[in-house]
Amino acid sequence: MKNFEFCNPVRIVFGKGKIADLDRLIPENAFVLVLTGGGSVKNNGVFDQVTMALKSRKWEEFSGIEANPDYDTCMKAVERIKEKKIDFILAVGGGSVIDAAKFIVAAACHNGSDPWDIVTGQAKIKTALPFGSVLTLAATGSEMNAGSVISRRSIGAKLPFASEKVFPRFSILDPETTYSLPSHVSACGVVDAWVHVLEQYLSHAIHAPLQDRQSEALLLTLLEQGPKLMENPNDYDVRADIMWCATQALNGLIGCGVPQDWATHMIGHELTAAFGLAHAESLAIVLPALLRVRKEHKKTKLEQYGRRVLGVDDAGDPAEAAIVATEVFFKRMGLGVRLSDYGIPLEAVSMVADILDRRGFRLGEDRAVDGAMVRKILVMAS
Numbered sequence: 001m002k003n004f005e006f007c008n009p010v011r012i013v014f015g016k017g018k019i020a021d022l023d024r025l026i027p028e029n030a031f032v033l034v035l036t037g038g039g040s041v042k043n044n045g046v047f048d049q050v051t052m053a054l055k056s057r058k059w060e061e062f063s064g065i066e067a068n069p070d071y072d073t074c075m076k077a078v079e080r081i082k083e084k085k086i087d088f089i090l091a092v093g094g095g096s097v098i099d100a101a102k103f104i105v106a107a108a109c110h111n112g113s114d115p116w117d118i119v120t121g122q123a124k125i126k127t128a129l130p131f132g133s134v135l136t137l138a139a140t141g142s143e144m145n146a147g148s149v150i151s152r153r154s155i156g157a158k159l160p161f162a163s164e165k166v167f168p169r170f171s172i173l174d175p176e177t178t179y180s181l182p183s184h185v186s187a188c189g190v191v192d193a194w195v196h197v198l199e200q201y202l203s204h205a206i207h208a209p210l211q212d213r214q215s216e217a218l219l220l221t222l223l224e225q226g227p228k229l230m231e232n233p234n235d236y237d238v239r240a241d242i243m244w245c246a247t248q249a250l251n252g253l254i255g256c257g258v259p260q261d262w263a264t265h266m267i268g269h270e271l272t273a274a275f276g277l278a279h280a281e282s283l284a285i286v287l288p289a290l291l292r293v294r295k296e297h298k299k300t301k302l303e304q305y306g307r308r309v310l311g312v313d314d315a316g317d318p319a320e321a322a323i324v325a326t327e328v329f330f331k332r333m334g335l336g337v338r339l340s341d342y343g344i345p346l347e348a349v350s351m352v353a354d355i356l357d358r359r360g361f362r363l364g365e366d367r368a369v370d371g372a373m374v375r376k377i378l379v380m381a382s
């Protein structure tokens with residue numbers, strides 16, 4: 001096991017009716033900016049529950065955070081915060097609204113250089129406003145981690161940053177808020193959580209039997225409950241299982257002391273920036289091809305994954321069988337597994353590989369995934 005340091009200070013408040021606890025969780029004298037997305041929380045009653053719980057606190061809404069939150073929109077919220085001297089942010093929505101909040105709380109306290117430097121990592125976050133979240137989509141784990149992904153459409157960028165200054169103070173997880181999700185968005189959440197686990201589990205083999213089994217527990221639960229979610233979207237217990245799985249898939253715990261890959265995510269982000277694919281759609285395309293290209297390197301873990309999670313037997317090529325079973329699961333959840341499933345032409349391959357080359361990224365747990373390998377992966381994914 002590798003050395004590690006682990007600290008996760010996020011208070012999780014889980015269950016039916018828990019939005020009312022905002023009254024307990026937000027300081028009474030706070031001036032709150034409620035951040036929302038494109039309107040889902042107005043249609044499903046979540047916004048009403050939030051405003052009722054805020055009681056007599058002073059608050060304003062900033063709406064219109066888009067899926068794959070945009071830098072320019074976030075900067076408008078920063079302006080409002082500075083102008084009105086707002087001192088607490090409440091993100092109400094999916095990963096995009098929560099990620100936007102993380103950038104906004106840092107940018108609101110940032111002095112000196114261009115706030116975009118926060119996203120590129122050129123500026124260190126020294127301080128940030130406090131914020132909490134009400135999660136409405138089980139997927140990213142953003143509600144319990146210190147990462148954020150910000151898009152900047154004007155320059156075709158989608159980049160991640162992380163800082164422990166932007167952990168939410170609390171996150172409310174009420175599975176009932178997710179009943180209103182379109183079926184495809186729910187499915188995308190399951191696939192995103194699945195790939196988060198694999199990014200931390202499917203590396204070269206290392207002695208970490210506890211982390212392996214923690215990851216396998218999450219995968220087995222997603223495998224069992226994911227299809228049930230498609231059949232019974234209003235089953236509270238299934239919604240609760242998926243929500244808690246997605247949070248734990250990326251709250252840092254399963255990644256302690258093990259090598260982590262994240263190449264699928266970094267390549268997927270470029271596909272989203274270039275072609276507007278939903279985050280999980282990009283992952284379901286890239287992951288199987290990446291696993292095929294890196295099969296020898298990841299062989300031991302791929303075989304373990306196949307055997308322990310997917311019920312693959314040892315005959316033939318068990319690593320390939322594990323990849324095929326992964327594709328079957330993604331398709332069962334209704335996602336495509338090839339660029340062509342979304343009408344993305346082969347020419348896209350060079351474009352995305354060139355962008356990653358220009359960024360100078362060397363990806364994967366061993367930094368072996370360079371532009372040439374990205375090209376190979378995307379040709380295989382065509």
Ligand code: NZQ
Binds near residue numbers: 039094097
């Ligand atoms: O904008 P609204 O109207 O709220 O609609 C959203 C959006 O259209 C809708 N939605 C959310 N909750 C709903 C709902 N519709 C009906 N009922 C509800 N209860 O769903 C759509 C997608 O929402 P979004 O927040 O964009 O999805 P997700 O949670 O998957 O977040 C995706 C973003 O998170 C980043 C992705 O790259 C992407 O930008 N990620 C963040 C990570 C992190 N912070 O750790 C890790 C992930 O790997 C990921 O990269």
Ligand code: ZN
Binds near residue numbers: 192193195196265279
């Ligand atoms: Zn993801």
